[in-house]
Amino acid sequence: MKKKHDVVIGLGSNIGNRLEYLELAISEVENLLDSKAICSEIYQSKAWGFQSEDEFLNCCISLKTDLSPEEVLKGTKTIEKNLGRVKKSKKNIYQSRVIDIDILYFDDVVLSHENLTIPHPLIQDRMFVVRPLADIIPTFIDPVKKESIMELLAHCNDENEVILYTY
Template identity: 40%
Template sequence: MAKVYLGLGTNLGDKEQNLRDAVQKIEEQVGKVVSLSAFYVTAPWGFASENSFLNAAACVETELSPLEVLQETQMIERELGRTKKSVNEIYSDRLIDIDLLLYEDLVLSVISASGAELILPHPLMAERDFVMKPLAEIAPGLVHPVLGKTMKELTSSFSPQ
């Protein structure tokens, strides 16, 4: 069993229910959710929107490979109503976003058969407080495999909100 860390976000509709639905589908299609952070209200990142986000992080034990986790989480996004992905760092409002942040301590960059790019650890995770705060809540001592710092140490670089 591999431990996978996922970042979850939503800023449309019933946000709390969107996250709960995503967690349920992750349990059904990816693996056992062994920890789930609190839900954090955050401002949009990388684009302007009147809709705040609700974000969380989850640790999942899975038998799936990294690419299979990516495929399953993208399928869950579609099942929950997400119709388009962010491309070239152009972001928009979304019903659900599930990011594969870490897969064990794997460092990887690969393109799937469908053309989706998977980079592990997630290349922008340490820059995003909406990812790091929930992640540090559930895995404060987890070490980033590239940066060599714990999630708690990485979170301390963000100014208090």
């Protein structure tokens, strides 16, 4: 029997029915990993890294999987595409999107490949990521920063307001 890994994923949407896209993506990730997600609260914030009139809804989920990080990445990219995500060809160009799914942590693995870096390299710079992470894994120690999620939250210098989304 394969070992079950802990995988933590960040999700965001700022186009269309944002809440529905998050819910669909969470359901699809649960199916992909054959695991029930532990979900953070959902938060609303302005776009990070680019200008947009449309605010984002973001959340984080924690699941178990016996897939490899690369298999999880391949599956989540397929989910994004199936839900209608269109990516520009240039890397690191931020844009509005119906869904964004990022692997944030995979156990305490540290890896860097062309298409996948774990932990996600910008976690500590994004309040819309560390705030929901604090809901689900507050004591987890980031394997690169050597700080807990609560410490990353306390030290985050992102001044974008991240507010609890009420629906």
